[in-house]
Amino acid sequence: MRRIAVLAAGVLAACVPPAGSAGHELMPLDQVRPGMIGVGRTVFEGSRIEDFTVKILGVLENAVGPNQSMIIARLEGGPLAQTGVISGMSGSPVFVDGKLVGAVAYGFPFSKETIAGITPIGDMVEATRGGAPRAASARFPSPLSASGPRLPLSREDLIGALRRPLPMVAAAAPDAMLPARGMPAAGMTPLSLPLVFSGFDPGAFEWARSVFAGLGFSPVLGTGGGARREGALPPLEPGSPVGVSLIEGDLDISVTGTVTHLDGDRVYAFGHPFYNLGPTQFPMRKAYVYSVFPSIYQSWKISSPAEPVGTMEQDRTTAIAGRLGEPPRMVPVEVKLTTSRGQQRRYSFRMVEDELLSPVLAYTGLLSVLQANERAYGTSTVRVEARLSLSDKREVRVEDVFAQEQPAAQASALVAAPLAYLMSNDFERVSFDKLEVDVRSFETVQSATLERAWVERSGPVRPGAVVPLKLLLRNYRGETLSESIPVNIPPSASSGTYTLLVADAAAINTLEQREMRQAFLPRDLDQLIRAINGLRRNHHLYVRLMRADDGAIVSGEYLQSLPSSVLSVLGASDLNSGTIPIRTSSVWDFDLPTEHAVTGSRTLSLTVER
Numbered sequence: 001m002r003r004i005a006v007l008a009a010g011v012l013a014a015c016v017p018p019a020g021s022a023g024h025e026l027m028p029l030d031q032v033r034p035g036m037i038g039v040g041r042t043v044f045e046g047s048r049i050e051d052f053t054v055k056i057l058g059v060l061e062n063a064v065g066p067n068q069s070m071i072i073a074r075l076e077g078g079p080l081a082q083t084g085v086i087s088g089m090s091g092s093p094v095f096v097d098g099k100l101v102g103a104v105a106y107g108f109p110f111s112k113e114t115i116a117g118i119t120p121i122g123d124m125v126e127a128t129r130g131g132a133p134r135a136a137s138a139r140f141p142s143p144l145s146a147s148g149p150r151l152p153l154s155r156e157d158l159i160g161a162l163r164r165p166l167p168m169v170a171a172a173a174p175d176a177m178l179p180a181r182g183m184p185a186a187g188m189t190p191l192s193l194p195l196v197f198s199g200f201d202p203g204a205f206e207w208a209r210s211v212f213a214g215l216g217f218s219p220v221l222g223t224g225g226g227a228r229r230e231g232a233l234p235p236l237e238p239g240s241p242v243g244v245s246l247i248e249g250d251l252d253i254s255v256t257g258t259v260t261h262l263d264g265d266r267v268y269a270f271g272h273p274f275y276n277l278g279p280t281q282f283p284m285r286k287a288y289v290y291s292v293f294p295s296i297y298q299s300w301k302i303s304s305p306a307e308p309v310g311t312m313e314q315d316r317t318t319a320i321a322g323r324l325g326e327p328p329r330m331v332p333v334e335v336k337l338t339t340s341r342g343q344q345r346r347y348s349f350r351m352v353e354d355e356l357l358s359p360v361l362a363y364t365g366l367l368s369v370l371q372a373n374e375r376a377y378g379t380s381t382v383r384v385e386a387r388l389s390l391s392d393k394r395e396v397r398v399e400d401v402f403a404q405e406q407p408a409a410q411a412s413a414l415v416a417a418p419l420a421y422l423m424s425n426d427f428e429r430v431s432f433d434k435l436e437v438d439v440r441s442f443e444t445v446q447s448a449t450l451e452r453a454w455v456e457r458s459g460p461v462r463p464g465a466v467v468p469l470k471l472l473l474r475n476y477r478g479e480t481l482s483e484s485i486p487v488n489i490p491p492s493a494s495s496g497t498y499t500l501l502v503a504d505a506a507a508i509n510t511l512e513q514r515e516m517r518q519a520f521l522p523r524d525l526d527q528l529i530r531a532i533n534g535l536r537r538n539h540h541l542y543v544r545l546m547r548a549d550d551g552a553i554v555s556g557e558y559l560q561s562l563p564s565s566v567l568s569v570l571g572a573s574d575l576n577s578g579t580i581p582i583r584t585s586s587v588w589d590f591d592l593p594t595e596h597a598v599t600g601s602r603t604l605s606l607t608v609e610r
Contacts, residue, residue, distance in 0.1 A: 026261075027099035029120045032071055034058045038096035040104060041239030042089050042258050043289045044078050044301075049239040052077035054094045057115070063188075064119075065317060070188075071102055071118035083294045085116045087218050088301030090191045091258035091269040091319075093238040094118055100238070103260040103319070105271025106188045109298050117188050119271035119318050121261060128268065128314040128321035154509045157520065158398075158417045158535065159410075190272035192218040194300045198252035204368035211360070215275055217255060218300055233286045233306050236324070238262065241287035242269050243305035244312050244320070246357060248283065248330065249349030251365050254305040256287045257320075265324040267310065275356075277315040281328040282352050284310045331358065332434040333365065339373050340380070340443040353432060355423035363416035366437060370408035374441050379476075381446040381597070382407040383539075385438045386415040388422075391431040396422065396532050401539040403447040403476075403597040411439065418532050427525040445476040450541065450600030453502045455487070460609040464491040467606070469543065471502065475596060483592060485543055487606075490587050495610045498587070499546045503601035505536035508544070538597040543590040545606070 038054040053076040063070035073094070075085065085107035092104040103124065106117025195217040197205050202221065209219040236242060236259050246253040261268040267284065274280075286306040293300050308327035312320055330350035337345040347369050351361040374380060381403040388396040396418050402410040415437055422430050452472040461467055466486045473481040487500065503511070522528040536542065 024095075025099045026121050026125075027096060027101045029059065029069060029071075029122055032056060032059055032096070032101060032120075036096050038073075038094050038101060040075065040092050040094045042092035042104075043239065043241050044086075045289055045291055047233050047240075047288060049237070050078055052080060054096075054118075056096070060117075063117070068123055068318060069120060070106065071120060073116055073118055075104070075114040075116050079292055079294075080114045083292055083299035084111055084114050085191060086292055086299045086301055087192045088194050088241070088256050088289070088292075088303060089116075089258055090193060091242070091260045091271050093258075093260045100261060103258070103269075103271030105191060107191050107298065108188055110296065121268075124260065124268050124271060124319035124321075127316040127318045154506070154513075154535070158421065158532065159413045190216065192216060192298065192300070193255040193257060193270075193274070194303060195219045195253065195255045196222045196304060198222060198254075198304070199250055199368075200364075201368045201372035203371050204364060207367070208364045211364075218298075220300070220302075222302065222304065233288060236262065236267065236286065236309060241289050241301070241303060242267070242309075243285040243287040243303075244274060245283040245285055245305060245308075245352070247349050247351045247361055247365060249333075250347045251349045251368065252305070253361070253364075254285065254287075256289075256301060256303040256305070260319070265310070267322050267324060268319050269322075270320045271318065273317055274312070274315040274320050276317055277354070277356065280312055280315050280352075280354070282312040282315075282354075283308050283327040283330065284312045284322045285327075329353070331432045333362065333437070334434065335366065335369050335437045335439065337369060337373060338440040340441045343373075345369075345373060355420075358423060359416045359420040362419055362435065363412045366412040366415055366439075367408060370412065370439065370441065374408065375443070379443070379445040380407055381442040381444060382411040383440040383442075384411040384414060387436045388418055389433040389436075390422075391433050394526075394529060396529055398532065398535060400535075400537050401446065401597045403445045403538075421528065421532065422525075425525055425528060427522075427528070430525070446596045448473040448475045448481060448594070448596035448598050450502065450504070450598060450602060451480070453602035453604060455500070455604060455606060461489060461606060463489055463493040463608060463610060465489045469500070469502070471541070473594070473596070473598065481596075483541075483594070485590055485592055487543070487545060487590070488588055489545075489608060493587060493608050494547075495608055496547060498606045498608060499584070500604040500606050501542075501544045501546065501601070502604075503542055503544075504599050505538055505540060505542065506599075507601040508542045509536060537593075539594050541592040541594065541598055543592065544586050545588040546584045546586050549585040 034056055036056040038056065040052045040054045041049050042052070043049055055074045055076070057072040057074060060070045060072060062068065085104065089104050094101045094104060100121050102118040102120045104116050105119040108115060193216070195212055197208065197219060200208070200221060205219070205221045212219045238259055238261060240259045241256055242259045243254045243256045255274070257270045259267060259269050260271060285308045287303050288306055290302040293302055310322050310324040311326070311328045312322040314321040331353050333349050333351060335347040337347070339345065349365060351358060351365065370382065381401065383401045385399045386397070390396070398414055398418060400411070400414055450471065451474045454470050456468045456470055466488055469485040469487045471483040471485065473483065475481060520531065522531060
């Protein structure tokens, strides 16, 4: 009997590799047969890896894609009879006769039996070999196209760039979301990935939940990285939970799956894509499983990420892959918030640097910070200043005041939109050092309307004179405010009638866009950065003194008071040449900052006599 027991133990050891083994043999797909009995490994609770039985039913050829087959199996053991196939099991390794067959990766929602799809390990290894860094604009067309924004760039155009990768941002149409992952094998779908949001405001999470669910994740508002555990987690091995982070710090967004295979410092997991991003640089972390939440639709593991262990380098159709070691660099985000009660709050987190996800993460993170500290309903005003530092020392700055509907969402979109523009530019690859945001919130609506504008003068206006321009504003509560601007008449001003325009940012942008009649197509990254830094602001009034004169706009630049011979050379009448004729020129401009988001415009006439 003792010999029989020893023999049985030896057979079992041959079926399942010892914990921590990395170089175990892989079973080719052509050796997999119906009726084979294997052993799967995963964590159902804590960090202890448990075995479950796998009964091979067959192989579905080309089920996932061309030459990408799927192994169908019935799973038994542990809690599976009550839970079915569990979200978070993605990547759980399956061994037959001691050889690694593949990873549990697919399931049938609402299934009465625990039938799973297994991704062959050969497909996982082959799909994740090598790969150069993903090129800019690889997933989405650049917003800088002929059908895009017009010159000059406006705040609405900037935020519009953010809507291209994610149309739901900033209250855009909800029916044009990113495509969800497909449904291969006649209804068998990739096991959704539990995406845990930690430190997020419930309102912001509800918005993010609908967005990330459309990307194939199962968003959960949970404890995340701040949960308490006793003792250190063991090293990664086949069957261990593994996390991939999008945000770390005071806010945390991480997804949890299972390790399939280790080959030296190389890690293979999931058995299906994270989002099929190709080459990536996302943090890979250990994870802890608290329990399994049973569901009729599809059960999921309640888990949280732990310490970093390396970098996820590949995100492909059949697997993710990475290396143990140093985690990748992330973009630091610092938020300083002055609440409507005068409280000073600071938040610090890091987000992945990715052209698809970074703008969305910046928007979601800032929106959560604002909504967690201020009321969700009623009147309010948000002032925001942000500085985005590039690795080559260039800087992008945006500033504005929002006092209309959803000021928190509008402010968050303004901060996140430059990321979308810069990361999808066609000129050069950009990298960011940090994002710093300073926000002040008020419970009152700090808005005003330009009611009246007039010029106070006695006698004729001479070149070189200073003429007082008086403005009357009316705020949200009906109170009147007055401003005075000294209008400087240039000494070289010729005699004649001038137009004095006082306008808000939207009105002056509309005027210039009507004059330019050109799409915003910058020549290089520096011009793009200047355009973003030069955005006109809601809380400023813009004054312009103009006179009738011939000029032209060449490649977005104003050339005023041009002789007819120069205009002829430029071909000002040929709109296809990039040269636009203009019949007015500006002789003086002024920018007046106010304490309110201002709307309205007025036009006055001013006669200059020499």
